[in-house]
Amino acid sequence: MNKTAMQTNVIQANDAPAITPDMLQKYDVAGPRYTSYPTADRFVEAFTENAYLQALEQRRMTGANLPLSIYVHIPFCESLCFFCACNKIVTKHHERSAEYLTYLRHEIALHLEHLAPKDIYKAPTISQLHLGGGSPTFFSDSELSELMAMLKENFIFAEGGEYSIEVDPRTVNDARLAHLASLGFNRLSFGVQDFDEQVQKAVHRIQPESQVFSLVETARRLGFDSVNVDLIYGLPKQSPASFTRTLAQIVSLKPDRVALYAYAHLPERFKPQRRIDTYALPEAADKIAMLSNAISTLMSAGYVYVGMDHFALPEDDLAVAKRQGRLHRNFQGYSTQPDCDLISLGVSAIGRVGNTYSQNAKTIEEYYDALKQNRLPIVRGLALSRDDLVRRAVIMAIMCQGELQYEAIELAYMIDFKSYFANELVMLKEQEATGMVELDDEGLLVTDTGWFFVRAIAMVFDRYLQTDRNRARFSKII
Ligand code: SF4
Structure with a gap:
């Protein structure tokens, strides 16, 4: 065409x-949402650790020099957001992070045995790293340093790669952002959802607008390449008028990227959502008005519509990649990095190696058990036909x-x-x-x-x- x-x-x-x-x-x-095809609900338990090891073996034989992408899932959060559909563990016990790090270290070592045994191969290169959750910033500064040190001991970070982390604004301050920059992260993604106080109360996630503005300002000063803000429409207590105010604030905040998600109320699948007052949810017509208004507000403010749910300023890498036809899609959404094998670490994490997808155990007990037995915690996946x-x-x-x-x-x-x-x-x-x-x-x-x-x-x-x-x-x- x-x-x-x-x-x-x-x-x-x-x-x-x-x-x-x-x-x-x-x-x-x-x-x-097609972060993969086939989608994760098609994965089967017949795809076992052995099938995954074969895929790693095949990669070693055929494509060991190609850069990797790494995803690390950190499941802990201090408090529960009622709209949450993520795999997370809500706890105030920060000592759980240290234990989790020990298992992550072991999981990395097991991967390395099959990816590139140290005495034979040099460390694999990575061009993309994403820390997601849960809340990666549940980890203390020293725990984040330890995690990055263990990754850097085992992988070579490519120049110009995308190294990103999801940040819960309630868990960081200027000094913590400076620490993230010093560790080599060059992209931040802030979970904002909505600035409206009533909405924040209704979803049990209070974070003052002034705090987000100040953090984004600091991130800019620190030289992060890109700052993303996540918004959600369709939350309880939201109305077209309240969301218009939030959008106006976002336009004045001017993040490099905006991800705008529709809230999916599926309380039968996601237990936290049962705490949402169904009567406070906006009507379908109001949701449509909010989306329609968001699209026109963001685009009038100069944002490019990159693709499903994503907007970026024209000079942001994502918008540039879109213009140049270099956009890719993986489990973290859109990416500017070429399609590459994805090694996923942590509870419930999903990876992609060669023509296979695989997923780790969804409960932390199962995840720990497998690693105690020196097994990779793969519980299901798919070999693509x-x-x-x-x-x-x-x-x-x-x-x-x-x-x-x-x-x-x-x-x-x-x-x-x-x-x-x-x-x-x-x-x-x-x-x-x-x-x-x-x-x-x-x-x-x-x-x-x-x-x-x-x-x-x-x-x-x-x-x-x-x-x-x-x-x-x-x-x-x-
Ligand atoms: S939305 Fe994020 S911060 Fe809130 S409970 Fe879920 S994973 Fe944790």
Whole structure:
């Protein structure tokens, strides 16, 4: 498809499409976020530690020199946010971190035995590190230093890599941010959600706006490459008017990136959410108004819509990568780093090595037990079939580049695109009619409007969803 003939495929402030409430309503369906394909709910227990070790072995034989990405899950939080859907352990006992670090050290050592035995291979290089949780800043400064030291003992950190950490504003001050900078982190992500006091009370997460403003200012002074702020709409006590005030504050804060998530109220799946007063949740029409307003406010303020839920200032790496077609997607969302194997450490963490996905034990007891027995704590995963690989390439091209050249897929996977995806191309016709995609003989292009519903476009190619009508476990697109 000739992109220049049609459009730039990068949405900027001046050409923001008109997203009407009707459109938002129509495409408010439940669906995956495609941080992976197949999605994690397709992982099976038949994928064991042995299968994972084989994948590591294969990597060593074929691609040992390619940089790695590392994710470390730190599950502890001091207090419970009622909207939480993460794997976390709420505790005031900070001594639990020291024990957890001991197990992380052991897990790293086990990985290294298979990734690159020290007497034979040099330490693997990493170009991406993300600390998530839970709250990574539950760790004290010295515990974070210890964690980084153990990673640096075992891996070489590439120059210019993305080294990021999720920061709970309630757990840090200027000195702690300076410490994070000294450890080599170059990206911070602050969980803000909403500045409104009533909303903060309703979700049990009080963090004054002035504190966030001061921390972001300090982060800038310290030279962090990028500061992200997470927002959530659809929380209890939120209204279009209150969220408009929060958005105005965000615009004046001017973080490099904004992630704007829809709150998915699934109390039957996530126990903390049972503490949310259902009657205080905004109506669907109000949620749609909040999203619609957020899109226009952020784009009028100069943000580029990078892709699902993500906005960035035009000079931020993510926006630049989007313009240059270098955007990638992994379990942490969008990334500027090329697709690489992801080694995941810690309870419940999900990794990707070669054509496999794998997940660690979801409870800390199980996680510790496996490591005590000198086993990697893998409890499930998936070896991707050939069909999975073809569809993953298609879905990631849609989610990241917003376009698909049929020929590229045909050459890479030796298929005839139009016959392989005959049914999907018929389904896409409806989306073409509503202006979400443009189709021609050579490919597919996601339109400016379609970008806001990119999940729905990707879902057309998800083979598992085609046979699965029970989508209640997924969050709504909006
Ligand atoms: S939202 Fe974050 S800080 Fe709050 S309980 Fe969940 S993991 Fe912890």
